[in-house]
Amino acid sequence: MSIQKVMVIGAGQMGSGIAQVCAMAGFDVILQDLKQEFLDRGMGIIDKNLQRQVDKDRMTSDEKAAIIARLQPSTDIQSASEVDIIIEAAVENMEIKSNIFKQLDEIAPAHTILATNTSSLPITEIAAVTKRPEKVIGMHFMNPVPVMKLVEIIRGLATADEVYQAIEDMTKKLNKVPVEVNDFPGFVSNRVLMPMINEAIYTVYEGVATPEAVDEVMKLGMNHPMGPLTLADFIGLDTCLYIMEVLHTGFGDDKYRPCPLLRKYVKAGWLGKKSGRGFYKYE
């Protein structure tokens, strides 16, 4: 299976990062989102990241220009008809992802792989809305994509071996490390990470400590690069809540009950860094 042309759906923090690393590795990339303003924001993030590399003399201006030239922003989902793989990075919501996959299945050529960057949703269920479940797979990048080495690869029940192999090969071309895991809620990364973040939110909710104190404990005491509440703000509190809900419903176990304070913040529109306010305030 030869992958040359890539489409990334969703130009948010993950989609823009995925598009960037694909273009840096030499793939032609279509970056698709619903509105031009989201594409402009995503392309702006990519430009800033690449300029940082130029400023640090790790990349020439010509190399940066060549990477940007490989990126084609689009608001048209019909662009899916031209590509070999689609990596979906829209919001963490089953209904939205199902609708996107149904449309992609209609538009994309028969050989095209449909991958999702979902943090927690069942790959098998997403695959089931298409007529090509053997070509559907989870390709879970970590945030910030240009920096983090891991890609968690998740096979759905019907994913073909050659599709898994193509994704593993592509991950290596992106200079990342693939780790294969099975299709269970939250996979490995978020089954382990998110309950820790949720528990940190409970400690604030129950008045055990301030967000600053919780983060200091985990940074200085456990050598985590970011405290769990800073990390929650960085991931997006809406995404954290969606993931906790998937774990809670998927396992039917109350140990995954999302903290009421997390729900309250999301209802208030405090989504973390991306909205300017979460556990902390941002400029």
Ligand SMILES: CC(=O)CC(=O)SCCNC(=O)CCNC(=O)[C@H](O)C(C)(C)COP(=O)(O)OP(=O)(O)OC[C@H]1O[C@@H](n2cnc3c(N)ncnc32)[C@H](O)[C@@H]1OP(=O)(O)O
């Ligand atoms: C929710 C999910 O489904 C799965 C997930 O993604 S969970 C989240 C996983 N991610 C994490 O846990 C991140 C934890 N945090 C960290 O590892 C670090 O704090 C960090 C890498 C983000 C920043 O590192 P730091 O040492 O504190 O800051 P800093 O020195 O400014 O940055 C280190 C490098 O990362 C780069 N960087 C930092 N943030 C960046 C961003 N948002 N985008 C691109 N590059 C970034 C910097 O440019 C710098 O690059 P160089 O070393 O090449 O100069």
Ligand SMILES: NC(=O)C1=CN([C@@H]2O[C@H](COP(=O)(O)OP(=O)(O)OC[C@H]3O[C@@H](n4cnc5c(N)ncnc54)[C@H](OP(=O)(O)O)[C@@H]3O)[C@@H](O)[C@H]2O)C=CC1
């Ligand atoms: N944040 C993180 O740390 C990580 C997130 N993920 C996963 O990646 C995915 C994206 O997360 P993230 O980038 O943080 O989210 P963001 O909210 O930053 O970006 C999502 C983008 O997708 C757009 N979008 C929504 N619906 C559609 C659609 N139907 N078609 C095209 N674009 C659409 C959104 O537009 P609008 O603003 O209008 O909604 C937004 O621009 C989620 O599944 C998440 O779970 C995976 C790893 C880490």
